[in-house]
Amino acid sequence: MDAFHFRHRSRRLLLPMTTGVCAIALVSGCSGEVSGSPEPGVTTTASSRQGPVSQPTGDAVGDLQAQYEAVIKNVLPSVVQIQASNSLGSGVVYDSRGHIVTNAHVVGTERRFRVTVATGEKTQGASLVASYPEQDLAVIKLDTVPKGLKAATFGNSEKVEVGQIVLAMGSPLGLSSSVTQGIVSAVGRTVSESSTGGGTGATIANMVQTSAAINPGNSGGALVNLNSEVIGIPTLAATDPDLGGGAAPGIGFAIPASMVKTIADQIVKLGRVVDSGRAALNITGRTVVDQDYQPAGVALVKVPSGGAAEKAGLQPGDIITKIDDTSITTITSLSEALASDKPGQNVTVTYLRDGQERTARVTLGEI
Structure with a gap:
């Protein structure tokens, strides 16, 4: 299988990471497309079994264009540019309080x-x-709320379907209020970030995959459906190491709106996250290798008292090799x-203790 790298959509350094069977790195890539034409003297026609190829009417094209324009007019004022001392990204206005x-x-x-808002007013602190x-x-708050600041509308992640037309809005390469277009190309992806070079080390489930171009500076912006609803926060894009780190066109990822709302609501109301909704074994572990120096499991370094693993009888030194039917070779996996x-x-954990394979039924804790 081809190897890929994922890149953060803020303007940062290359960040190696992995996800599933793909090798990944977080920085920016750019989308591209390959076009082709028939060989000289060759005429191409549609298969007779498919029937004639229908072309969109002028009215249909006009209607779609009008819909795009309406979505951009509705949502773009809610997308801002965020500048830190050594990075640049995007953000989405969450409420009228800034x-x-x-x-x-x-x-x-x-x-x-x-923060530069789309209303054209001066930069805000x-x-x-x-x-x-x-x-x-993350959530930040404007020092002064400008007049007419418009909060975005967040959609229902459960209604996101493959094939939906989406627009990505943000500040790619520092070009504020930019828009790219594509479709939802997959849902339910799990992606892991590196913890080096500015990465968070997060493993994020249920990511929305999109073909809309995600470039440096798009991080934190808006992935929007044609109902003017934010369905995700663009975060990563893929590059292909075989192309010298160049873009793997049309592979970008956004954190689903449901998770965005879950986390942002708690930060806005409480100033912190108290209920992550994320399962954990409550252990500190490290990847171990076999005789061929290949990753072979996760050794438990610390098993805190009262945590999920300790309650199930797991101990420091145990090596986890499987969760239910999924093989475990690294911390990332x-x-x-x-x-x-x-x-x-409840999950079944397969592990090695003193060279002997054992299993334990574990009731998962919370991150």
Whole structure:
């Protein structure tokens, strides 16, 4: 299978990471397309079994264009540009009080930002409310709420379907208020970020995959459907190492709106996240290798008292090799195996202790 890299959509350094069977890195890529034409002297026709190829009427094209224009007019005023001292990204106005949701990797470790709103007013100052790197989300708040600030409408992630037309809005390459177009190309993806070079180390489940171009600076912006609803926050795009790190066209990922709302609501109301909804074994572990120096499992370094693993009888030194039917070879694969599970859910953990394979039934805790 081809190897790919994922890149953050803020303007940052190359960040290696992995997801599933793909090798990944977080930085920016650019989308491209390949066009072709028939060989000289060759006439191409549609298959007779498919019937004649229908062309969109002028009215249909005009209607779609009008719909695009309406969505952009409705949503773009809610998308802002965020500048930190060494990064640039995007954000989405969350409420009329000046709260803005963005990616944790956009804000990094900083607490003060400059925000350019789409209303054309001067740059506003903003402060960090809280960052939640575990889900690569953060909320900042404008010092002064400009007149006419418009909060975005967030859609229902459960209604997102493959094939839906979507628009990505943000500040790619510092070009504020930019829009790209594509479709939802997959749902339910699980992606893991690196914890080096500015990455959060988050493993994010149920990501929305899109063909809309996601470039540096798009991080934290809006992925929008034709109902003018934000269905996700663009976060990563893919590059192909075989192309010298060039873009793997049409492969971008957005955090689903449901998770954005879950995290942002808690930060706005409480100033922190108290209920992640994310399952955990409550352990500290490290990847171990076999005789051929290949990843072979996760060794438990610490098993805190009262945590899910300790309650199930797991001990420091045990090596986890499987969660239910999913093989575990690295810390990343362990995170991915748990990403779509819920606290309180029961799983079967296969592990090695003193060279002997054992199993334990574990009731998952919470991150």
